[in-house]
Amino acid sequence: MTKLTSLSDAISTHIEDGDLIYAAGFTHLIPFAAGHEIIRQNFRNLVLARATPDLIYDQMVAAGCARKVIWSYMGNPGVGSLRIIRGAVERGDLEWEEYSHYGMITRLQAGASGLPFLPMNQVGVQDLEQVNPLIKRIPDPYGGKDVIVVPALNPDVAIVHVQRADENGNAHLWGIIGEQKEAAFAAKKVILTAEEIVDESVIRSDPNRTIIPDIIVDAVCHVPFACHPSYAQGYYDRDNEFYLEWDKVSASADAVNAWLEKWVFRINDRSEYERNLGEATINRLKVKPLMSKSINYGDY
Amino acid sequence: MTKLTSLSDAISTHIEDGDLIYAAGFTHLIPFAAGHEIIRQNFRNLVLARATPDLIYDQMVAAGCARKVIWSYMGNPGVGSLRIIRGAVERGDLEWEEYSHYGMITRLQAGASGLPFLPMNQVGVQDLEQVNPLIKRIPDPYGGKDVIVVPALNPDVAIVHVQRADENGNAHLWGIIGEQKEAAFAAKKVILTAEEIVDESVIRSDPNRTIIPDIIVDAVCHVPFACHPSYAQGYYDRDNEFYLEWDKVSASADAVNAWLEKWVFRINDRSEYERNLGEATINRLKVKPLMSKSINYGDY
């Protein structure tokens, strides 16, 4: 059953003020288009969870969408600080909750599994455990050392960008797959954005590649170039210049507001964003093909 | 660094009497060739763990290799009983330890993760828990219901058959992937058998397909047709006639011994086994190609 819809409808239908959102993608396939649509629709009091908030959450916090951020690495990857979130935290203007990457992804894995919690081995340091009461320790019932546990994280909505999906929401993704699967299975609702909508037969030609199945997907949106300034493996490159530029923009509230006006509020959708980027940028981010070798499933 | 070796050398080098062996593959890619080599080399007192012992463990138990079997479904899949193991258990001649599929695979997942145990949700019934003291229950530290736990399973040796691997042991596998990854990461040593040895560039053309990395592999053996009478997706079909035939052979100790003589002890290796099967059988199990659609990784 087709779930194809516009991104704007998907966001307005499935997200509510106050929701816990997990926009997935570890450094790759970051759903910037959906983040911008959330800003454009003026959502408030969201709890934004991501291993690495990256620029997208910095922008959403700047726009006033969030009351809290949950992270395991709050930086501008390869550049430095996320100035907006960092500033809000230092001023006491934003709640936060913090894990190591492993703790964060373990919370999602527990959520995806339908388990109340999952264990991790001890790491020596206890400082994070002491400032985050959700991190606990329990005995090993088999007589070993105590283990550390974290509770399941079950976001209200996961937003996952993929390279190709059919209109029902069966999705192929590749390259860095990060926590895409875990976030999708953990969430109560899943909004999928995709570089390409393909026929179901493309998905069925390689079922081992299907990481997200239609049965957990609520909306499918065709949004090419949705990840800029992050990237989609095989489709376009990371726009490192933008990551450097944001470091400058985010140093001034006025510059941030001007940026949001120009790149989010004054435009209607992602295709307008892409047009505004211009051909020079788009060409700079293009990538030459490098194809995988095929495999034989056999016609049984 | 190449780890290519003959199956006979791999088995004699890496297995010892008394070892706990996990010959992986849920109904697919079952490493019959390695099992037969273990029989041929007369190993004794092995503990044989597999979700579904299938015919391979029935044959190994018949040959006297095992002191104990660990399973979650002890049947001849699609046919009925595993007569040898069932008879030995009913007579009190064989130790056994039992889980549900989920319990079994959770033990492997804990082992693969380096964790002492993993939790599962309650299932209402407690009979298995009562006869297997390794299945315990512990409180949920977040105030929910008690969870069931099982301890890590870390086999001495995992044997994993794959469709293609490079000579270092980086392996692509597809179709039903069962517990192949978990068994390999859980084990102390890994013996890989492969339908095809390919150049490293084939593996590197599709890194998302690489489920087993060379760093955990101890031996790589080129053994085409290693899974008969089970199958290798895209390479050959399951020989259902043999599964039916084993039901008859295994009804008589004499017939079993004659079968082992003919198909294991009197032959040297898998290529001789394949020759003895004959062209008619091999042609019957051939499969027409059905290729996956390629993906683009991009030349960054």
Add this chain to the structure above:
Amino acid sequence: MKPLSELNYSPAELMIINASRLLRDGDVVFVGVGQPNLACNLAKRTHAPNLVMIYEAGVIGAEPGRLPLSIGDPTLVSGALSVVSMYDIFTNYLQRGNVDVGFMGGAQIDKYGNINATVIGDYAHPKVRLPGSGGSQEIAAWASRCYIMAPHQKRRFPQKVDFMTSAGFLNGRKERTDIEMRGEGILAVVTDIGILEPDKSGEMILTQLHPGKTYQDAKDNTGWKLKSSEKVSSTNQLTDKELDILRRELDPTGTYLN
């Protein structure tokens, strides 16, 4: 449509067709091979075209090109929507609550729908050692609705199973409710005489009879004092179309139909 008396059908066909009718369009079904597989494929070809079939081997949305002969038949994989690991199937799919229907089988089914697939006699000194749980312990707990297909025989329907492999309503519905498991439990046992369903206490009672069968037939073949619902209805007769799809398309060699 021919009158029933003119249709020749086997007890297996009777059970498969009645089981297929319990499926709803859009259901995600955890399928076993054999009769449950036929029931699901029949439903998909009749009233439930959007049925999603999941196999415990890790296959989602299979479209088997031939009759699968084992739970891991390669025909389930080629052309499927997705293939995942066993751990993922049992965690992300089943335990997480993504499965609507499970089909159960077993050597014994008792008054409360509990199932024994493990052992006849004492566990440590088995009289008959059966295969064991496989996936069924968790399917019975976590699939929203579970169904059983079983020939109606006294030894197969004892008052109490020798070993509880999978949960029906345990020692009564309250016990299952108290544990707050996700699944509603065994909602129907389809036999070759009729259909049993749980009453308020979780006891399996006769609610439907196949045409030509009687309450007495059912009682004679049940190991406990079988109650019936106030009104026992009759199952709809098998249709030519259903039988035709089963026999010509799904199992032309009759492997599971006799």
Add this chain to the structure above:
Amino acid sequence: MKPLSELNYSPAELMIINASRLLRDGDVVFVGVGQPNLACNLAKRTHAPNLVMIYEAGVIGAEPGRLPLSIGDPTLVSGALSVVSMYDIFTNYLQRGNVDVGFMGGAQIDKYGNINATVIGDYAHPKVRLPGSGGSQEIAAWASRCYIMAPHQKRRFPQKVDFMTSAGFLNGRKERTDIEMRGEGILAVVTDIGILEPDKSGEMILTQLHPGKTYQDAKDNTGWKLKSSEKVSSTNQLTDKELDILRRELDPTGTYLN
């Protein structure tokens, strides 16, 4: 080979080259981007051709065709040996004990090699809020050997870190040993003055000096009373080959070398 005095090199180049020499052929290294990535690629092109590079984004055996600018740069993926999920990287690879070497960084490194990458000042009311652990809490615990590269500055090497993000030897080696973590801990801190290594008590002491640097330089730039080993050796001078590979092949734009 030119005498050292004729080689112009930056403090970063000095640290990267000395760190690369700590790697052994065949090591499986958990690599960060930036300087650790350069150190690993340099080792692979010199004395450790069989080095296996793992990135926390889930990439194994990367062969980057260009300088990766973030931990998730697509150049790490194309042509890699394997790509897996974050959960798998942290469980099957790191926690399971499949990683030999980890590179750590941080705003503060204390006397026992503990690292702070979380916060300067009070956690609840941060003076400077840093990015936090990322993968480092677990790398420091479970990689067999860990190394740090850091410019030698007093504020960066305090007696005690404000927040322990990752374990060195905690409050002394015994405390780490008692917890029986898999990894041996921080085995070297490579600075632009020399190399610190843990003594028997787990305290970081000066064991090597780069040519031209003195114990006094190190003491002046360390926030605790820096001890030294009985004999402080000199690090080998940088070679033309090492500098050449770094500058021409690995970081031609000098992004991480200055």
